[in-house]
Amino acid sequence: MPELRHSIAHHYHERTKYNPETINSKSQGLDWPKQPVPFKEYKIGSTIDLKPYIQETPEKFADNPDALWWRRLSRLLFCSYGLTARMPSMGSAVYLRSSPSAGGLYPAELYLVSRGTPLLPAGLYNYQCRTHSLMRFWESDVWQSLQDACLWHSALENTQIALVVTAVFYRSVWRYEDRAYRRIFLDTGHLLGNIELAASITDFRPHLIGGFVDTAVNEMLYIDPQQEGAIAVLPLADILDAKQNLPRGRTALPSATETEYPQVPDGELLSYFHRMTEIQPGTTGKLNLPEVLQDKSIEDKYNFPFCQKISTLTTPIDWGEKLDKLEVTILKRRSTRAYSGEDLTLDELKSLLDFTYQPQHYIDQDLDISPDYFDLNLIQTFIATSGIEGLEAGCYYYAPKAQELRQIRFKNFRRELHFLCLGQDLGRDASAVIFHTADLKASVAQYGDRVYRYLHMDAGHLGQRLNLAATRLNIGVSGIGGFFDDQVNEVLGIPQDEAVLYITTIGRPR
Helix, strand or coil: CCCCCHHHEEEEEEEEHHEEEEEEEECCCHHHHHHHCCCCCCCCCEEEEHHHHHHHEEEEEEECCCHHHHHHHHHHHHHHCCCCEECCCCCCCEECCCCHHHHCCCCCCEEEEEEECCCCCCEEEEEEECCCCCEECCCCCHHHHHHHHCCHHHCCCCCCCCEEEEEEEHHHHHHHHHHHHHHHHHHHHHCCCCCHHHHHHEEEEEEEEECCCCHHHHHHHHHCCCCCEEEEEEEEEEEECCCCCCCCCCCCCCCCCCCCCCCCCCCCCHHHHHHHCECCCCCCCCCCCCCCCCCCCCCCCCCCCCCCEEEHHHHHHCCCCHHHHHHHHHHCCCCCCEEEECCEEHHHHHHHHHHHCCCHHHHHHCCCCCCCCCCCCCCEEEEECEECCCCCEEEEEEECCCEEEEECCCCCCHHHHHHHHCCCHHHHHCCCEEEEEEEEEHHHHHHHHHHHHHHHHHHHHHHHHHHHHHEEEECCEEECCEEEHHHHHHHCCCCCCCEEEEEEECCCCC
């Protein structure tokens, strides 16, 4: 009987794991002369300058509804992916954005598609973050093409504009090689978290679409699929316009599950895997793909009588009148470079978890109570605590629906965490290290190989909410996408079936 092969998603994950015995031999070093530029340029097109709208107070535009609409769009784009700092560096300066990126490489590009409005003519626009402007590079109506590519998703019926996030693969591959695919989708998850929250500030409502015919969206945007690929579509409803209702439709759709794949050489694995996760042309109709069962319950995990259980119920974070503190927080967020090693309080940890996993607690603050994820039922959260005042050191499982921590290991893991995070001091000195994982085999069974995208974007989205909650509370925070995969499971007692997706460290900044 022939041996059953794993899916290409499982194969890719295994191939790109970091192992302490092989990590040094796999690194090719950085080719600095070939460092990619993290900005897209167009030689032909017309520019819409968004800076005047964000630099002026809303009072100046009080009697000008058109200018107020532009100000809202300007703030949305700036809070989502705008430039927030310029750092000196060897060679060219490094520009930091409102959304974090592994290595400061920013593989994501942000496009805007207009159906055609009195203020924004039909066509395709690219957000130029260096100049905070929109570059209109295609002047014809493509909305029906977008609807067709998204299988006539209901969220595109009444909306007038949509954002499309793409990835320019080489920007991340230059540093992270084949493992860059993980980083790209974690980065995109952070960006999706920013878009969701920036929209709540500016009276827009995005709906996340992950199921679309890839080649159709790529062709619509006139991008080279060997270099760049679409990874998320977000119709934007203007909630000040009663006609633009946004029905809740399917966010994630399945792709095929590929098991008949060749032995792909290192350096070609990322591009091959991306092609295998695509929804193929020929998929037609109005979301006529099979329904995905989402009955997997994660709330009974580690619910043993002898488990120490800690409630995480707490007072929600105050984001201020008209969410003014949320906008400030988004723009001042930075990844922490070093921790002092001092303890955080249990109440601070509870506040971080509350904002990240309990959005329904923020309805009184006008934050959307149901942010879009692909499927949070697939994501598990484990927390290794080393310095939380009032909480015993160890590894805990977080049950979001029960809102409690369940202790599964009794130990201070500082030394091990330093090792697991590739010797980064952030792992050793953090007060707590949060791990997002998923059962890859079960996830592929639900969504096919495309689920690998969904899992990492959801993990990055959760990571961005952790980032912003920590920044609001003056707590240090930094995400880590490089770790010794299998050793994390072994040391912390996480089941081997759980693929580690992402790590977020929190602590007192030095």
